[in-house]
Amino acid sequence: MKDELYLGFDFSTQQVKVIAIDKRLNIVYEDGVKFDTDLPEFKTRGGVHVHEDNLTVTAPTVMWVKAMDLLLDKMKLANFSFKDVIALSGSGQQHGSVYWKQGACGVLKNLKPSLPLHEQLKDYFSIADSPIWMDSSTSAQCRHLEDTVGGAQILADITGSKAYERFTGNQIAKVYQCNRTAYEATERISLVSSFGASLFLGDYASIDESDGSGMNLMDLYRRVWSEQCLQACAPDLGKKLGQIVPSRQCVGFVSHYYVEAFGFSSECRVISFTGDNPASLAGMRLCDGDISVSLGTSDTLFLWLRDPKPALEGHIFVNPVQSTDYMALLCFKNGSLTRERIRDHCAEGSWDRFAEMLAQASPGNDGNIGIYFDVQEITPNTVGVHRFNSEDEKVSQFESAVEVRAVIEGQFLAKRVHAENLGYDIGSKSRVLATGGASMNKAILQVLADIFAAVVYVQDVANSACLGCAYRAKHALTEVPFSEVVRDAPEFVCAAKPNPDTFETYNKLAARYKHLEGLISIAKV
Ligand SMILES: O=C(CO)[C@@H](O)[C@H](O)CF
Numbered sequence: 001m002k003d004e005l006y007l008g009f010d011f012s013t014q015q016v017k018v019i020a021i022d023k024r025l026n027i028v029y030e031d032g033v034k035f036d037t038d039l040p041e042f043k044t045r046g047g048v049h050v051h052e053d054n055l056t057v058t059a060p061t062v063m064w065v066k067a068m069d070l071l072l073d074k075m076k077l078a079n080f081s082f083k084d085v086i087a088l089s090g091s092g093q094q095h096g097s098v099y100w101k102q103g104a105c106g107v108l109k110n111l112k113p114s115l116p117l118h119e120q121l122k123d124y125f126s127i128a129d130s131p132i133w134m135d136s137s138t139s140a141q142c143r144h145l146e147d148t149v150g151g152a153q154i155l156a157d158i159t160g161s162k163a164y165e166r167f168t169g170n171q172i173a174k175v176y177q178c179n180r181t182a183y184e185a186t187e188r189i190s191l192v193s194s195f196g197a198s199l200f201l202g203d204y205a206s207i208d209e210s211d212g213s214g215m216n217l218m219d220l221y222r223r224v225w226s227e228q229c230l231q232a233c234a235p236d237l238g239k240k241l242g243q244i245v246p247s248r249q250c251v252g253f254v255s256h257y258y259v260e261a262f263g264f265s266s267e268c269r270v271i272s273f274t275g276d277n278p279a280s281l282a283g284m285r286l287c288d289g290d291i292s293v294s295l296g297t298s299d300t301l302f303l304w305l306r307d308p309k310p311a312l313e314g315h316i317f318v319n320p321v322q323s324t325d326y327m328a329l330l331c332f333k334n335g336s337l338t339r340e341r342i343r344d345h346c347a348e349g350s351w352d353r354f355a356e357m358l359a360q361a362s363p364g365n366d367g368n369i370g371i372y373f374d375v376q377e378i379t380p381n382t383v384g385v386h387r388f389n390s391e392d393e394k395v396s397q398f399e400s401a402v403e404v405r406a407v408i409e410g411q412f413l414a415k416r417v418h419a420e421n422l423g424y425d426i427g428s429k430s431r432v433l434a435t436g437g438a439s440m441n442k443a444i445l446q447v448l449a450d451i452f453a454a455v456v457y458v459q460d461v462a463n464s465a466c467l468g469c470a471y472r473a474k475h476a477l478t479e480v481p482f483s484e485v486v487r488d489a490p491e492f493v494c495a496a497k498p499n500p501d502t503f504e505t506y507n508k509l510a511a512r513y514k515h516l517e518g519l520i521s522i523a524k525v
Pocket residue numbers: 012013092093094095133166214275276277298299300329331
């Protein structure tokens with residue numbers, strides 16, 4: 001019987017990943033290409049280049065293209081049945097931007113199946129190194145944008161967020177101001193998500209409503225570009241960005257390149273790509289009332305919203321699977337790379353040893369609190385590593401087991417405190433759905449359950465963004481609600497139940513964390 005497959009790709013910070021599902025939602029293929037190890041010629045660390053100013057962070061655009069070449073070749077070598085793919089979609093790290101040079105569209109439309117993508121596209125990016133979400137170099141552009149529209153809260157009311165350094169409008173403004181020639185040589189500006197869709201479409205793919213919400217440029221409610229925001233960032237920007245489309249839009253069929261080079265059906269549909277976090281919301285089949293914690297390069301916390309209240313903290317995006325609804329997101333830049341640094345320094349690079357040490361120190365860490373912002377943090381906007389003893393006195397170091405517990409408790413206390421700022425009720429019986437690399441670590445999830453006083457669930461797929469895109473590809477070909485399409489997906493598994501004996505300890509620690517984080521933020525300012 002002819003199979004019916006759906007593909008979900010994810011252009012994330014550290015790798016390009018893919019998941020294939022069949023019509024019963026079973027995962028039938030999963031793979032990835034890691035930038036640092038599979039493409040060492042680009043000399044990235046964690047998939048990125050941190051520049052000397054320690055604020056500018058980019059990734060080579062053509063590295064992402066070459067990773068896609070390698071991934072498709074791996075699938076071909078594995079005899080993946082491309083001909084059975086009915087539809088594909090994907091996601092990309094949010095906020096990053098790709099600058100296509102004049103003439104690039106012609107090359108995209110006429111890709112030669114005998115050559116790899118990267119060889120044909122490598123000369124068609126007007127900016128070779130894409131700014132990405134870890135960049136913090138555009139504070140001046142953020143202030144200008146907020147001043148232009150009348151202030152931070154007005155910008156949040158228009159776009160869903162106050163101005164953030166990583167948001168694409170501010171990044172484009174910096175390109176226009178600092179690299180005018182390149183900006184003027186740019187025919188199209190894509191997000192990483194719509195760039196991925198363009199590779200498959202063989203044409204420029206439109207930006208979707210959900211990922212477009214993360215640019216400080218889109219009117220959140222009207223779903224069109226805000227003219228005043230566009231003009232505040234750069235001239236002729238609307239033309240370079242193209243139109244916005246719904247996140248479930250079929251943007252066309254795969255280009256002849258994939259039909260001839262890999263055996264895709266010419267009837268294989270390309271469904272709009274979206275941001276990695278909106279895609280994770282889909283992959284985790286979030287329901288109203290759930291809270292999701294994605295523990296990846298960045299840690300993100302997001303929830304489904306019907307009635308958004310844009311604020312001066314966090315973000316509101318259009319919901320990727322129900323366009324009348326929204327999603328709230330908090331992003332913590334110091335995520336897995338910080339945990340890995342302390343694992344390497346304190347636990348000989350071993351997660352098993354890390355888990356053993358986590359168990360050596362008791363919940364609450366005898367009142368010791370660590371705040372580890374190795375790089376400029378987003379939530380809140382400050383940087384530095386700070387350790388405090390039970391008397392709130394700064395100390396210069398912790399012994400290893402305390403340091404291990406402090407980094408995990410500190411990161412999760414931050415998530416709880418900022419979620420409560422957004423109105424999340426810790427006492428509610430919400431489910432915490434965990435995903436991302438660290439969600440495979442039970443010891444870490446037990447701390448999450450205790451701090452949130454909630455049961456933590458996982459699904460046996462860490463790549464929720466890829467899975468979400470495969471689900472979205474299937475959903476786009478139907479007229480039923482997304483929840484109907486994923487109804488028979490494998491249930492989430494309880495990974496950790498909160499220990500009630502820790503509730504009082506963490507209530508007190510959360511209050512102290514909030515106070516101490518406030519102190520270090522003011523000190524930074
Ligand atoms: O900036 C973020 C969300 O606003 C990050 O989670 C990126 O999407 C990670 F790729």
